[in-house]
Amino acid sequence: MTECLLRYFQDTDTLYIELRPAPVSETRDLDENTVIDLDDRGTICAITIEHASE
Template sequence: MKVKYFADTDTLYIEFREEGITGSRELDENTLLDVDAEGNVCAITFEHASERTDVKHLTVEGIAA
């Protein structure tokens, strides 16, 4: 799993898994889901992230071994 923030475009990208992405779906004009062939979410992109999320604070809990 990866979390990336691109300050130059104010974009937050959260990748749950990188393999198997076959398409994308728009939730709204600023939110995009990347999905696999079965429709499972592989990643999510938030445009205008600093206005829509708390990108300055990241908390990670329950990391699996």
């Protein structure tokens, strides 16, 4: 089982969650604060959350 990687960037209040390492083929906005990265199969490999502390 692969562990996810969490990174928090305090200067921008951004949380990056890497679910699994994979080349990103597409990035989609879910809403104004959430972005997902998809691989070439359409599987989510990472999530970025802006204003994470709110």
